[in-house]
Amino acid sequence: AQRVTQPEKLLSVFKGAPVELKCNYSYSGSPELFWYVQYSRQRLQLLLRHISRESIKGFTADLNKGETSFHLKKPFAQEEDSAMYYCALHSGNTPLVFGKGTRLSVIA
Amino acid sequence: GAGVSQSPSNKVTEKGKDVELRCDPISGHTALYWYRQSLGQGLEFLIYFQGNSAPDKSGLPSDRFSAERTGGSVSTLTIQRTQQEDSAVYLCASSLAAAPVNTEAFFGQGTRLTVV
Numbered sequence: 745a746q747r748v749t750q751p752e753k754l755l756s757v758f759k760g761a762p763v764e765l766k767c768n769y770s771y772s773g774s775p776e777l778f779w780y781v782q783y784s785r786q787r788l789q790l791l792l793r794h795i796s797r798e799s800i801k802g803f804t805a806d807l808n809k810g811e812t813s814f815h816l817k818k819p820f821a822q823e824e825d826s827a828m829y830y831c832a833l834h835s836g837n838t839p840l841v842f843g844k845g846t847r848l849s850v851i852a
Numbered sequence: 853g854a855g856v857s858q859s860p861s862n863k864v865t866e867k868g869k870d871v872e873l874r875c876d877p878i879s880g881h882t883a884l885y886w887y888r889q890s891l892g893q894g895l896e897f898l899i900y901f902q903g904n905s906a907p908d909k910s911g912l913p914s915d916r917f918s919a920e921r922t923g924g925s926v927s928t929l930t931i932q933r934t935q936q937e938d939s940a941v942y943l944c945a946s947s948l949a950a951a952p953v954n955t956e957a958f959f960g961q962g963t964r965l966t967v968v
Contacts, residue, residue, distance in 0.1 A: 750894075780957075787960070789959065837902060837905070842895035844892070
């Protein structure tokens with residue numbers, strides 16, 4: 745069965761400090777991995793996807809199949825990064841599965 | 853419409869009553885999902901519709917929960933004999949296709965259900 749684990753419920757960092765939000769998954773095939781973000785009073789929205797290998801708002805995430813991880817990183821956190829972050833996995837015709845989420849709080 | 857639309861935005865109901873939550877997906881999107889979002893539980897998958905395939909109901913927590921999607925478009929999530937533990941935000945999402953095509957799920961604003 746597919747499973748996504750985000751070990752941290754809450755992560756607090758100071759502005760300008762590096763950020764790493766952890767995500768591990770369990771799936772035997774080749775999944776698609778995503779990070780979704782929900783800012784206060786806004787809809788849940790896609791932040792980035794592993795297949796695009798892109799940097800969005802300074803965030804990057806590398807898929808490590810050996811460690812089955814897809815950690816989200818940003819070298820210098822900004823106050824506007826404060827939000828709820830969800831890691832998600834999708835494969836075949838199975839539904840999109842989310843982790844329990846990590847609330848990032850960036851302190852000025 | 854511009855995005856996924858859900859109604860109502862808020863619903864307060866008495867324990868034991870039935871409720872219906874509606875989702876209008878983005879036109880042309882073949883995949884539709886329902887999730888439940890509650891504190892400490894993250895996004896809990898409920899049900900998944902993909903085109904004309906039989907829906908994946910594996911996430912429905914009990915037989916009090918059901919959903920249908922008419923004409924491949926609008927979906928209704930029904931909760932019968934509501935309980936206080938059903939209180940949560942119910943989110944609907946749609947996407948253009950299922951994997952392996954790399955797709956993005958677009959979410960509605962959610963329906964906040966409160967059972968009193």
